[in-house]
Amino acid sequence: MSQRTWFITGISSGFGRRMAERLLGSGARVTGTVRDTGSVKDLQARHGDRLTVHRLDLTDGAEAITAVVDAAFAAAGHIDVVVNNAGYGLFGAVEELTDEQIVHQIDTNLLGSIRVVRAALPHLRAQGTGRILQVSTYGGQATNPGASVYSAGKWGIEGFTEATALDVAPFGIGVTIVEPGSAGTGFRTGGARLAEPLAAYDGTPAALVRRIKDPSLPSVGDVDKMVAAMIASVDQEQAPRRLALGSDSYRHMHDALTTRLSELEKGKDTAFSTDLTQAD
Template identity: 90%
Template structure:
């Protein structure tokens, strides 16, 4: 693996933390963001000038995000890879969630990632290219009961990134959407937020998310293998559009896409019947 400079949001835990560790151990330079600078003091002590850390919350708004990204590129000179990793899960039926919870989720998982990309692209264009990795989830292609707002943010960012990939291809900027399944990152037991439950949903499919913080629930994916696969995409001549990680991710996405295609095909006759008559 070639040594590069990486910008990664959310390196205090989860995939972001492990990615930073692996990259730094291999001699790469990392510019990372955290909400609490104290959460990565050990990394800073171990890696010195190879690690630069900025304090940033993705809900701070476009001006704050742009200032951090601009400072990162100015200090590094060149950043080869931008990784949109920071985010969290919000779970519960739609009416169980408060407006404040919904706004914060979308502001973090969707708008925050969009703002990072918008801030980074002018620098990537000016330097002649680079890569963007968007950490999503199989929930960006498939849905689960009790995850409507979380799915909304992930489907939204996947649509944004897929369209943006086409916009950026002429500038030598590759985009990869990463769709992990379950893994022992602490996403469920640590960062996930669960709505206050309504009795109306007791015993319904939406109620299953109330157990999401249960540490006894199994995970399928190996965190190190997943992170290594993410990093490896940057060595490919062309960025893969999507990267599914974990057999559970593959199954959920395969089943969802198969069902959606079947539903589309079943409505083909109706779709074609609504065209204007063909000119003679």
Template identity: 90%
Template sequence: MSQRTWFITGISSGFGRRMAERLLDGGDRVTGTVRDVGSVKDLRDRHGDRLAVHRLDLTDGAEAITAVVDAAFHAAGRVDVVVNNAGYGLFGAAEELTDEQIVHQIDTNLLGSIRVVRAALPHLRAQGAGRILQISTYGGQATNPGAGVYNAAKWGVEGFMEATALDVAPFGIGVTIVEPGSAGTGFRTGGARLAEPLAAYDGTPAAMVRRIKDPSLPSVGDVDKMVAAMIASVDRPDAPRRLALGSDSYRYMHDALTSRVAELENGKETAFSTDLIPAG
């Protein structure tokens, strides 16, 4: 297969780091973003000019994001795959979180991802081809107590990506939403942020998330297998709309979707009865 060029946000750790390593080892070119350029010095030393690195925080705003994306396309000449990976988890019951925490979570996980896609689309359209991978989570389809704002951001970005996939399909651009389950990426122990607990929630389901940084909590997914599946999805001629990774992801989403369909069916009679001309 010919060499490809990838643009990946957040390559200092987690899925982004493993993906960048695998792609570079395989001969592809990568442009990656990090908040601290020094965090990927080892990769730059090992791979030279096949790795370009830009400093970027997704909360820097649309102008900064667009400047980095434009620079990546202009330097590479062509970017085959855009991977929206950067983000973090914010956990706590709704009233435990501050407004500042909520705004930062939405600005990073939702608005940041939207801005990256909006910046990349003119270039992908001009190419007449390209693939977008949006790294989400099973939490983009299922919910957990204590994860309301994190779920809100992920449900929001999945809705945006699903609609955008319809918008850009005529231009030869494919979109895949990746929904991993638990994996040893450091997401929980390193990247997760917790609200200041309120005693009122002690012993309630929402208090479960207070243990999220516990290193003894098991993970189901194999990070390397998950990254391999993400990369392999790009080779498929038609972009899969969703890519569930991990048996826990599958089960959580299957249960949530099955429950939602059952609730919809239970309300069918009421739904139809509110038409201007009710169905006979």
């Protein structure tokens, strides 16, 4: 771990912050992005030139993202692991969300992550080695009421990441989708954004999401154990395609996949009946 160099988006809080702290504490070198450089002054003071910080918002666009990624590789010479961590949650029924909110969510969680990977791939290919960790959520495989647009971004990034893993495997690049469950990262209480409620949804399942910022809601996962598992996954000779973290993540994903497979099997006869036949 101490000999690797890492590039991590969003190190000011949450998983990104904990990961940066753990890696720097072990002697690794980290380049991290934040929207406010003042949020990591304490880390810079403690770790000196082993931490490089760039100001970046994933909605800044492809040119800005590419410039930061290029600068990181140029300064480090070699980056072993790229962690797509930055993002936030937007919750509410789709009718309750504004177009601006929807665009910003997709621009951050989906397009921003795609642009980071696109910018990093030429460097990783030239190295002939590297790992990409895409931080998602169990919500990339299982849906909840009031999370339609958040789920759209996460399902999208998981599809992109899974296909990209196939594209880049010949170049020695491993890709892992990280799917945490609930954990005390501040994601809910700090970073989550809520729609302006419509009375029509009062008392419906979608309205339950309005409690997401309630600090009394329990979390299942241990943040430090989750971060340790993410870091340890890089040591696996073959990158795991998915890394479920937390028993709630496993249960939600298992239930969702089991239901989807059952529904698919029910439609098997219809699916096969629509094939071309020799008579056609």
